[in-house]
Amino acid sequence: MQTLSLNAFFNECGAEILKAVRAPEYILPTLILPVAFYALFAFAMPNSGTSGARYLLATYGVFAVMGPAIFGFGVGVANERDRGWLKIKRASPAPAISYIGAKIMVTLIFASLALIPIYLLAGFRAQIVLARSDWFLLFGLHMLSVLPFILIGLTLGFSFGSNGAVAVSNIVFLGMAALGGLWLPAFLFPAPLQKFAATLPSYQLAEIALAIVGASSQTGAERIPLQNLNIVAIMTIILAGLAIWAWRRQRD
């Protein structure tokens, strides 16, 4: 049984990759958009400088992994559910976990593909310098950032039909990015919006990333990344509950 489920998992992963390669129009925008935005805001804008590129490396890293996570799950799952593919899956001997697991693995692969060009630009074009351990830590954090967004994507995928999922995913994706301070620093927001930003996982993850790169905090307040991590953990648990609820609901 164990070998069977592993085997199924590997095959599912391969199939997902093949799907992306054969229909690249789904995944390409989510890979290109973040690095294009990063290049625009970190280099093309006047007065950006190294400190700007450093700041944005942290936030655009989070932005980069959001795309594959929310769209891969939100739209992907909704599509497959619409076409009855999920029902077939449930009837097949492959366990549900290998289906979800493969989707997570492929999301991680695409998330890292979205991160690579941003890291290369930051390191070799903007000359951003970090301790080796901090580069690893930052990358680890950015990969970990996939988790809450996968859960959001899953919830959306289970809750909406394929057309609805596209629309809602977009709103959630853009909202998380803009209001979470991933495009422009949250300290530029008016005070009520800043408070709202703190309720978004994108903002909390960005704060941890900013602490790792040592970006200055414009409010003068000290960053306490452990606190942000706790908040993210709680958010993730809530989102997991939400995803399970949505999964149960769509099955009934």
Add this chain to the structure above:
Amino acid sequence: MLKKIFFITITALVGFLIFMLFVLPTTSDKEAVVFSGNSFAVKSIRVFDGQKMHDNYSLIIKDGVITRMGERVNIPKGLQTYDGANQTLLPGLLDAHTHIFGPALKDSLVFGVTTNFDMFTRAQTLKGMQLKRNGILETTEADLWSAGIMATAPGGHGTQYGFAIETLTRPDEASAWVARRIAEGSDYIKLGYMPGRANLNSLDLQTASSLIKAGHEQGVLVVAHISTLAAAQDMLDACIDGLVHIFADMPASEEFIAQAAAANIFIIPTLAVMASVAGEKPGGDLLANELVTPYLTAAQKQGLAAGFGTAWPDFNLDIALENTQKLHKAGVAILAGSDAPNPGTTHGASLHQEMALLVRAGLTPLEALNAATSAPALAFGLKDRGRIEVGTRADFVVIGGNPDENISLSFAVDNIFKNGYAVKRVRQSISNTDTSPRLANAKLGHFDTDLNPPEDLAAQGFAWSATDDKIANGKSEAKISHINLGADKTGGALRVSAQVRPGFFFPWAGAYFGHPAQKAHNIEAYKTLSFQVRGTPGVYTAMIFVSGSAGAPPSQNFNITNDWQTIILNIEDFRGLNPKLFAGLAITAGPTPGVFDYEIDTVTLGK
């Protein structure tokens, strides 16, 4: 098959990721990353906190703000640390009287002036300055507070710069005028009050008083430009907050001094510009100072070499120094301000000179430092700068030596920090002036048959063309054409039709002889510039341009009449000109607006 796809993908990807994370630049790869970011520590340094000196202090700066300081400060391991042995750390300097044009904010920062109080500039200069000075970001420019445009009467001081400003004549206009300045972003109001001057209009006392009242009602400071004791007394009676010059016509009376001290006003003597008016050539001292010259741009050097040229009525530098000293002794706050970029001064460097002049007036070096740091911050109500204490922003000038022993040591700037970021002081490249080619011909234009210069000059790339201030967003217009009858009757001349209109600070329109790429040519061999000219009577200007300079060019004025005459100008009277870098010259109408038609012939450089 699917399994294989997955394994190949994952292996390649993980391999690349590990490779990438191992080649990204890291801290140990580079020496130069010391003082990246704006968090660091300073240890064992002499600190001037805005009032007093402290030996052997340490500071911790986090995100551009001082978080700890004192004799015993534990510096966390791993924090980049600046060792300040034998150095003095001053607050970033505040220049209490400047005018911001062009690269002024950049030039300021190069000499550790991290904050400028502008006393009259165009309203559009104010855009975005508030956002910038509130942030703690990396920057190459000083922060700016500004009066915006100044309050003056039609035809008064401030209207001669060629751009239209909103003037006022009646007291009942004051309140709305002040409100419009505040809406434009002015931080305080500056008015010009110079009654009784023969050829200069001024606000009358009622209007000036109403402006002061309106400013106070609307919550801003009001400062005044005055030049006499009588005018200063009027302003004091009208509850002015500060005077932006010291008066130099007569010694301050006992009553004035007592009243000024009791009213708690501040005075910005601007002794550097006073010394320039007095013909002391303070700019020449800066140009001779080898701690200064490597960091001056070509435009700054030109400004420093310039002078006012004319003697001013009611002006005596000794009286200015004496008044400064007396008012200081009586407890009136004295603020250091350079009035740059007036002739003989420049942004940044001149503020150091102002401190030295304040010491000459009788202040101690510490009092002079105070006048350029905490005193202006206090006078203008800024809490985040001008002092070194926990919570202020990390704007620092690090001086090699102790300026308390000798104020002129302040020129020995070792390091500058703005918002906690180290400022790179760029040495201006000394252009390879000896290699520039000689100008091929001394006859720049005879216009016998057309407007072309002699062939050898044309081969060097020189040509005659029209020039006007449109290139500086002005509104003047010039056209040139060839006419057949010139001064010598044997050949033609160049005709200029010029319309000089307000719109730029120094409006101009005329004829230009120059190299399109501004390539430098050597005219050291020549002593004079001469040309024949006639046309609309009036005052005209000859300017010489040098390669790589963006500032106001050195110039001389001359008169034109209806009859042909030969004008001969000495090259050395083009103050600040480097004859090795000649790139062109212009013969123009302006800055007085009007329509001018004039003809030029036989433009020649003479030995």
